[in-house]
Amino acid sequence: xxxxxxxxxxxxxxxxxxxxxxxxxxxxxxxxxxxxxxxxxxxxxxxxxxxxxxxxxxxxxxxxxxxxxxxxxxxxxxxxxxxxxxxxxxxxxxxxxxxxxxxxxxxxxxxxxxxx
Numbered sequence: 001x002x003x004x005x006x007x008x009x010x011x012x013x014x015x016x017x018x019x020x021x022x023x024x025x026x027x028x029x030x031x032x033x034x035x036x037x038x039x040x041x042x043x044x045x046x047x048x049x050x051x052x053x054x055x056x057x058x059x060x061x062x063x064x065x066x067x068x069x070x071x072x073x074x075x076x077x078x079x080x081x082x083x084x085x086x087x088x089x090x091x092x093x094x095x096x097x098x099x100x101x102x103x104x105x106x107x108x109x110x111x112x113x114x115x116x
Contacts, residue, residue: 001025004034004060005049005076010099014047017106030054035063043071045113048093050077050084058084061091072113076102 001023003011011027018025026043028034030052037043046064050057057075064073072094077084085096094113097105 001045001047002028002034002037002043003047004028004030004052004057005047006030006052007049010049014102017103018110021107021110023110031060031063034060035067038064038067038069043069045071045110046073048073048075050075050079050088057093058087058091061088061093065092074109074113 001018003014003018003025005011005014006029008027008029015025015027026037026041028037031054034046046069048057048060057077061073073092074095074097075085075088075093076097076099078099080098088096095109097109
């Protein structure tokens with residue numbers, strides 16, 4: 001799994017939670033770091049923040065599609081914006097979660113998106 005967020009605190013908290021649930025994951029500071037990681041390893045699930053310094057999550061979804069990434073991408077954001085959510089889903093995200101609800105919903109999200 002990959003956690004893509006420019007906030008190191010969010011990445012560390014989510015990594016710790018995922019590891020406690022038995023999952024290996026890497027942290028990426030932004031889009032470029034994620035794309036570089038995908039060249040080196042297979043990533044089965046991506047947690048992707050909406051807003052980052054090197055581009056937004058919608059742009060990243062497009063880049064992932066161009067690189068034929070097939071795994072699920074879950075967008076997370078502090079913004080509760082139905083229009084952005086719809087754009088993300090249309091661009092290929094499998095889900096959208098508010099950061100405030102991410103940790104509460106994490107077990108359910110993992111079960112739902114790692115079934116394949």
